[in-house]
Amino acid sequence: MHARSNLPTGTPVVGVLGAGQLARMMAESASALGVQFRVFAQSESDxxxxVCADTTVGELTDAAAVFKFxxxxxxxxxxxxLVPAATLEFLTQSGIKVYPTAAAIKFAADKSAMREKLKMLGAPMPNWVTAQNLNQANQFAQEIGYPLIAKSPTGGYDGRGVWVIADIAELNTLTFPVLLEQKVKFERELAVLIVRSPHNQAVVYPVVETVQQDGICTQVLAPAPNLAESRAIEAQQLxxxxAAELDVIGVLAVELFDxxxxxxxxxxxxxxxxxxxHWTQDGASTSQFENHLRAVLDLPLGSPTMTAPVTVMGNILGGIHPDLHRGLLHCLARDSELKVHLYGKTVKPNRKVGHLNLTGSDLADLQNRIxxxxxxxAGRIDE
Amino acid sequence: MHARSNLPTGTPVVGVLGAGQLARMMAESASALGVQFRVFAQSESDxxxxVCADTTVGELTDAAAVFKFxxxxxxxxxxxxLVPAATLEFLTQSGIKVYPTAAAIKFAADKSAMREKLKMLGAPMPNWVTAQNLNQANQFAQEIGYPLIAKSPTGGYDGRGVWVIADIAELNTLTFPVLLEQKVKFERELAVLIVRSPHNQAVVYPVVETVQQDGICTQVLAPAPNLAESRAIEAQQLxxxxAAELDVIGVLAVELFDxxxxxxxxxxxxxxxxxxxHWTQDGASTSQFENHLRAVLDLPLGSPTMTAPVTVMGNILGGIHPDLHRGLLHCLARDSELKVHLYGKTVKPNRKVGHLNLTGSDLADLQNRIxxxxxxxAGRIDE
Structure with missing residues (x-):
């Protein structure tokens, strides 16, 4: 851990709880900004x-260790x-600045709390209920009809903790409380990303389409193709x-059904x-990682303008090859414009181990190349 | 230092001797490429x-310590x-892969050797001599006329180790051997950057103009404005x-007088x-740092294409303000497109402590903003 006395005058120091790929990519931006970056990791191989010079290894449930960090x-x-609420509250009560705040993060960590809050704001949503027991679940099913979506209120991500419920037999297998939602008929999924600072400055990136396969995002198309301007504005305003109502500081991503x-x-x-x-790393004037750091440090935010007409991001999901670098020899030789972002993670089936970006103007061409x-x-093709 | 067994299968590991800003910016690219990056630093505050997770502190003259690393x-x-030749030769003889090779680096580290070699290649240069003593120096001065440029054959950089010699009295103050060069009348300075891999693949970036003040580069204009295409091709071919004749692996920068x-x-x-x-970080499809890593790892090189019509880079030279981050509050608020690259270095007068990039299409506007x-x-203006 570098002592403050060894840093140039005025160097801001940011600490991140958790040391996954998002922290890794924040670290790249922090280096350029001259921001000293520290991570609280579960393991040295996170x-x-x-990549980070200043890593502390510990458990996020150990509030005293997190406080020391x-x-x-x-x-x-x-x-x-997934940082324990108790840890965040302890930090906040101890006078540590935490962004996003513990009060805001609740609405991302707890999906029932999120639905409740969005209802108060009048935001359009699928029909939903937090069922405390089978009786309430059954009542909702009779109103809405099957299939339903069941979500673990906390702890889920990347399709984990989300189930499609086809009938009452499947409803019977759930653990309560559970969040039940109408399975919406939608044409596609969109996402809009906003960054907000304590000064109340906010920047919004162009609305993107997230292409999903088996509940996992495989590609992101920026901007969302064939989206009417009025729709894009509707999404950005929402x-x-x-962000303002939940007092979010940093990045807020809103996933939407179109x-x-x-x-x-x-x-x-x-x-x-x-x-x-992730497309913003190579397709926008300022990446989401840089703007997240600028926001939590209350620095002026950077321009979210696209630097090319189209950017396509493709997630690298673990396949049959344990060695990604060997495959890169082929991919980089074939496409000299490919921008690679690997996470230093061991390959496991369907695990997100990296992503690729391509910028240009021909969406179909970029999608094919990605x-x-x-x-x-992943080893699904060999030439 | 992370053990190889903790890295994903096939992870390439790159070690850098020296831990200045160039290594820092290589580290940012290494992170994205999933390359494990290690630096051999003089001090923990280099x-x-x-920023690097895997730092070894030691002296570059300590060949055994460098070998262990x-x-x-x-x-x-x-x-x-400035890595000692003896250290590089020891590594090479011990079977360590070093890129650029000790044989090639000699022509960058020793300016007399560089002149000798370029003469053999027939490259156009100012008139020059390596004067072993005052007598030889005086003879050269009589042939060429004053003023002359005197250069320390080794160890100089950023204008250090370079002197303008006005007359015989000043010639008398030199330590020999010294490299003497004709003071060329030039219109401007250009630079061309090429990256070459062991596979003999090479990519060349557009020729740039380097704007100098008191022997220090203050701005870089990419591409060099009003440069005839034939001139650009001449520079790139040179x-x-x-690069081929010197068998350079990695980046070779050639500074030119126009x-x-x-x-x-x-x-x-x-x-x-x-x-x-440095402009390539925000103005080219692949930055010089990424391509340097790709070259030394013998990965296919990335496209050097510009992503905007013009990029201007401005060096941040230390001025009266020790705290750069305070100044950034103003600069980032004023210009949301400014790309900041700070080096984590303590501010000293005229020390390069960072740089800024701006991309766009209006050169004069970008130059003014930079x-x-x-x-x-630096504190030369306060609004």
Missing amino acids: SAAL AQTVDVITLDHE ALQI TGSGPLLVNELAMRPHNSG SHAVDFL | SAAL AQTVDVITLDHE ALQI TGSGPLLVNELAMRPHNSG SHAVDFL
Whole structure:
């Protein structure tokens, strides 16, 4: 851990709880900004711990250890929403600056609390209920009809903790309380990413389309193709409203269902740099990672303007090849414009181990090139 | 130091001798590429040591310590050319892969050797001599006439180790041997940056103009304005030829005098990411730092294409304000497109402590905005 006395005068110090790929990519931006970056990791081999000079290894449930770490930084931010609420509250009560605040993060970590809050704001959503028992669940099912979506109120991500419920037999298998939602008929999924600072400055990135397969995002198209300007503005205004009402500091990602003729419906919220914003690293004037740091440090935010007409991001999901670098030899030779972002993670089936970005003007061409590269790296194709 | 067994299968490991800002910016690219990055630093507070997870502190003259470090990596590269030749030769003889090679780096570290070699290649240069004594120096002065440029054959950088010699009295003050060069009348200075891999793949970036003040580069204009295409090709071919003949692996920067009507004359060579290529971080498809890593790892090189019509880079030179971050509050609020790259270095007068990039299409506008920001950060203006 570098002592403050060894840093240039005025160097801001940011600490991150969790050391996954989001912290790793924040670290790249922090280096450029001259911000000293510290991570509280679970293990030395965590994604961000592999690259960060100032890593503390510990458990996020150990509030005393987290507090000791937090005392060395100017502000604490998060790599994920699974940081125990008790730890965040302890930090806040101890006078540590935490962004997003414990009060705001609740609405990303607890999906029932999120639905309740969005209802108060009048945000359009699928029909939902937090069922405390089978009786309430059954009543909701009779009103709405099957299939339903069941969500674990806390702890889920990337499709984990989310189930499609086809009938009463499946309803019977659930553990309560559970969040039940109408399975919305939608044409596609959109996401809008906003960054907000304590000064109340906010920047909104262009609305993107997130292409999903089996509940996992495979590609992000920026901007969302064929989206009417009025729809884009509707999405951006909704995100601005939610960010302001929830007093979010840093990145807020709002995942939306595009129902075509009906309104845009809020699916999920995330309060950290988000997969739907990874395209900004190579396709926007300021990346979401840089703007997240600028926000939590209350620096003026950077321009979210696109630097090319189209950017396509493709997630690299673990396949049959344990060695991604070998595959890169082929992919980089084939496509000299491919921008690679690997996370230093061991390959496991369907695990997000990296992503690729391509910028240009021909969406179909960019999508094909991205698909080729991610399929090759996973071993689904071999040439 | 992370053990190889804790890294994902196939992870390449790069070690850098020296831990200045070039190593720091390589580290940012290494993180994205999933490359494990290690630095051999002089101190824990070196620019790259502040951000790198795997830092070893030691002296570059301590060949045994450097060898121990080198055994943990796949390839060694350099942050600067001042690594002792004896250390590089020891590594090479011990079977360590070093790129650029000790044989090539000699022509960047020793300016007399560089001149000798370029003469053999027939590269256009100012008239020069390596004077072993005052007698030889005086003879050269009589042939060429004053003023002359005197250069310490080794160890100089950023205008240090370079003197203008006005008359015989000043000639008398020199320590021999010394490299003497004709003081060329030139219209401007250009630079061309090439990256070459062991596979013999090479990419050349657009020729840039380097704006100098008191022997220090203050701005870089990419591409060099009003440069005839034939001149640009002349410069790029010269760089390609030099890189191939010197068998350079990694970045080679060739600094040139543009004499207007006469040929382009080679001023200096550098074999590492170079200040004249910092614009590529925000203005090119692949930055020089990423391509340097790709070259030394023998990965296919990335496209050097510009992502905007014009990029201007401005060096932040230390001024009266010790706290750069305070100044950034103003600069970032004034210009949301400014890309900041700070090095984590304590401010000292005229020390390069960071740089700024701006991309766009209006050169004069970009130059004005860059000038404003660097002047503000140094304290030469206060609004």
